[in-house]
Amino acid sequence: MEIRKSKPQDIDRIMEIYDFARDFMANHGNPNQWGPTNWPPKELLCKDIENGNSYVCINDNDRIIATFFFIHGNDIEPTYTEIEDGSWIDDGPYGVIHRLASDGSQKGAGSFCINWAYEQCKHIRIDTHIDNTVMQNLVEKLGFIHCGTIYVKQDDYPRLAYEKTTNI
Numbered sequence: 001m002e003i004r005k006s007k008p009q010d011i012d013r014i015m016e017i018y019d020f021a022r023d024f025m026a027n028h029g030n031p032n033q034w035g036p037t038n039w040p041p042k043e044l045l046c047k048d049i050e051n052g053n054s055y056v057c058i059n060d061n062d063r064i065i066a067t068f069f070f071i072h073g074n075d076i077e078p079t080y081t082e083i084e085d086g087s088w089i090d091d092g093p094y095g096v097i098h099r100l101a102s103d104g105s106q107k108g109a110g111s112f113c114i115n116w117a118y119e120q121c122k123h124i125r126i127d128t129h130i131d132n133t134v135m136q137n138l139v140e141k142l143g144f145i146h147c148g149t150i151y152v153k154q155d156d157y158p159r160l161a162y163e164k165t166t167n168i
Contacts, residue, residue, distance in 0.1 A: 001109065003116045006054035006067065013064045014045055014056065021101035025132065032157060033129035039154065040099050057113050059106055066102035066109040070095060072121040079152050080125055083161055086148025088125070090165040095121040100135070110138055118142075122166045127152075127159040136160060 006014065022034045034040070048054035048069050057066035072095035075081070080088070080096075097117050102109040118124050127150055128135040140146070144162035152159060 001060070001065075001106070001112050002058050003055050003113065004058060005052060006049045006056050008046070008049055010056055010064060010067075011042065011046060011049065014054070014067045015042060017064070017067050017101050017103045018045075018099075020103050024104060025134075028134055030129060030131040030133070033132055037154065055113070057102070057109050057116075059109075063105075064103075065106050066100070066113055068100040068113050068117070069098040070117045070120070072096070072123075077125065079127075079150050080161070083148040083150055086146070086161070088147050088161075089145060089163050090123055090167045092123060092165075092167060093121070094123040094125050094163075094165070097124060097126045110135075111142060114139070114142055118164060123164070125161065125163050127161045130158045130160060139164075 018040060025031065025033055045054060053069050053071045055068055055070055056064045059065045072093065074093045077096045095117055097114060100110060100113055126139055126144065139162045142164070144164045147161045147163050149158045150161045
């Protein structure tokens with residue numbers, strides 16, 4: 001597998017992956033994270049591609065099997081400025097992964113994407129819907145620490161916030 005920046009011509013495949021992910025989440029006890037709003041919208045994904053923050057995971061047959069948003073820097077995620085029931089571990093520059101999804105065709109694609117992002121900056125913050133036990137288990141397996149709860153603008157559901165850093 002390899003990671004590369006998404007290209008405009010990837011958008012249809014990326015949308016297919018999110019369709020699969022919404023169905024997968026709904027069938028695994030998490031119907032509210034992306035389902036009711038048909039999240040993420042195509043316009044947002046096109047903007048992510050244009051801004052260079054959208055990535056795809058390619059399998060050995062040169063097929064896109066996963067996608068995610070990734071950015072790193074100082075205080076780059078406004079929703080992370082307020083955290084309840086805990087605190088962040090490291091106040092330094094960090095990377096953020098959002099909207100990680102795979103088509104389910106290859107085991108380990110999610111881990112591969114997260115590990116790739118971590119290698120880029122050695123400090124990652126990620127959040128997931130309170131009902132997304134699949135993602136919670138994945139990030140915990142990869143050594144992320146639960147730091148507290150955050151909220152996003154899209155809905156009122158709490159998000160569990162995780163962090164992994166070499167600075168502990």
